[in-house]
Amino acid sequence: MQNNRYVRHSISALALAIAGQAGAFELNAGDYQAELYGYARFNASYDIDEDIGISTRAGAFSAINTGADEDNEATGYFSADAVQTRLGVRASSPEGVKVVLEGDFRPGTLRLRHGYGEYNGVLLGQTWSNFNSFVGNTKVLDFDGLAGNAGLQGRVAQARYTTGAFSVSAEEPITNFLEGAGATVGGKQGLPTLTARFEQAAGGLSYSAAALVQEVGYDTGTVDDSIVGYAAFAAAKMALGESLTIQGSVSYTDGANSYLYRSGENFGAEDAYIRGGDLESIAGYGGTVGVGLDLGAGSSINVGYGLVTVDWDDAEADGAAVADKSETNQNLMANYLWSPVKNVMMGVEYGFFKRENVNGDEGDANRILFAGQYTF
Template sequence: MKKNKLSLAVKLFSGALLLGTASAASAVEIQTDDATVNIYGYARLNASYDINEDISKSTGTRSGDFSQVNTGSAEDDEVSGYFGADAVQSRLGVTTTLTSGVKINVEGDFRGGTSGGQFRLRHAYGQYKNWLVGRTWSNYNSFVGNTSVLEMDGVAGNAGLYNRTAQVRYTTGGLSLAVEDPKSKIEGQPSKTGFPTLTARYENKSGRLSYATSALLQEVGYDTGSDDDSAIGFAVFTAAKFQLTDTVTIQGNVNYTDGANGYLWRSGTNYYGEDAYLNGDSVETIVGYSANLGTTIKVGPGSLSAVYGMTSMDWDDAADDGLDVNDKHERNTNAFLTYKWSPVKAVTLGVEYGRYEVKKVSGDEGDANRLMFAAQYNF
């Protein structure tokens, strides 16, 4: 029996830890006869000051939460000025590459639990040649047209699901096809899904233009044992980024959904809206759409970004059919002005102004303004 030899190679990369002192940042690589293991991650502080009401997400990262924006009379005499900070976005991951070509990735952060601080699984997948199986970014997703901001939850109108999900994916060139864990949601009624979500995405680049487009189909249905119905929901998006000059880019996304608002980022009260409602026993799909547009400019030692995004859901048919939807979010918008810079290798600092606006079906509106600071130390 041949004895397997283990060799350990640890590569240290110099970096700096700010906040008053400096120290080394490191990356770890472990090599065996059959595999290479890389340990990576970062430590991150997020701090926010809510100029108006406190809209920070309860699970941490200090991201803004549309559901916490006061609307209508709640805007009157609201308590203002809230500061908070946490480090739950900090991340740890392990990637293993076997000599056979198999790659395994497991990664998590600490945004789990009702108030953050518990370990949360982000990625857990295996990949071999064209096939990927496990949990990672949805195939109905693209970062091509996104503008980078400090807030982890990002901009309304980002492309696709903007989240991770369990899936089986096949990729050839710029085309990816996948079957994914379904996410249908019916207003006021538990949904039942007997089929996976089907997704297709194509990404490519031509000169200064990078682009992506994607589509999905899903079943939206219910079954109480005595009554049942279902409909087909679909969604599409297009994302693009154009390099105007060596120092300026323009990027954006456009999304359209019909019966698939679970894939419409920052819709509903904060993250995702309902796909459908019941009119009697019949499933009626809900239309949604979103878009954002941003620019990034290299300024001084870093980059300055500005972006505006909006997400909207059409509740008119539901209201006409007699549903009480006055308190539903008809439109969510946010905008950010962000400056990021790297004072030393492996360290990124950033400051940001953000504005959130909500309009409900009733016509009630509200807004909130906030400032954010972040410090991230990579290894």
């Protein structure tokens, strides 16, 4: 009988929430609380001189033509989709247990973004990597954002403990290396990736710093090797008065380029390469800088620039097939955002993307992105 009463209370609460306040549909049954949240999102892109749009109409470094191929690029390409649309549920129990379940439709089918529980600072499940921060990120419409944003900028399965501003985690490893003729192979997952992060705010300053260690290994049954990779970042945002902010981040990796955001063909580059049966680490670095200006009346202007570079010199000297690998990725985004009414966002953004390969070939692309978002 208790369960039946709980279901009836939940259904009644849902009906009331739908007729209630905007921002989220609340469900309350006794001391249990839950809310349904999300948004509908429309993205449209116009690629001026080369088609580099992927799902959510984000720009992809992997789609940029380089060298002689840059002369054969498509021009004036338009496309649109709504796969960024998102739906989630947050719930909490009287004992303080919190549960989040969230999904979206990228690249065109429902996928899990977040699925975790949390109690007394202990989090288990899938959510943003602990080696991640949004503190230094500039507001952009491009879903994949600036090269060099701090940390993974993605979600992984993990066990995390947080106390105050400090958090540590053991996470699902993300490793890969070069094998043979430049083929990328997933690394052996012998140990979890370990991370630590500190994030705090004081007055108009917000800041974050994190470090990571991981094992990169392989084992064919007859030959095996492993190395230790590590990464670190620092990010900060400063409010200069009531309307202007400046923000940015710096990152360094060695044997952990999977966590150097947008450093590879589009996301993380390889962590290592094989030389005579031994793994050799590959290093990289990156950073971002941006400004945001609040114009009032729900509108703002934001400009951000990001760059990442991977050091392929040793791999190239040892004969690895890296000539066509992306050595430096950089992009710039400038947008105007406005909110005509509560829970509605519109925006238009100019994006410039540039890629330079190890062999010196390079290419760039210019694009315009438009977005409309309705949040509940």
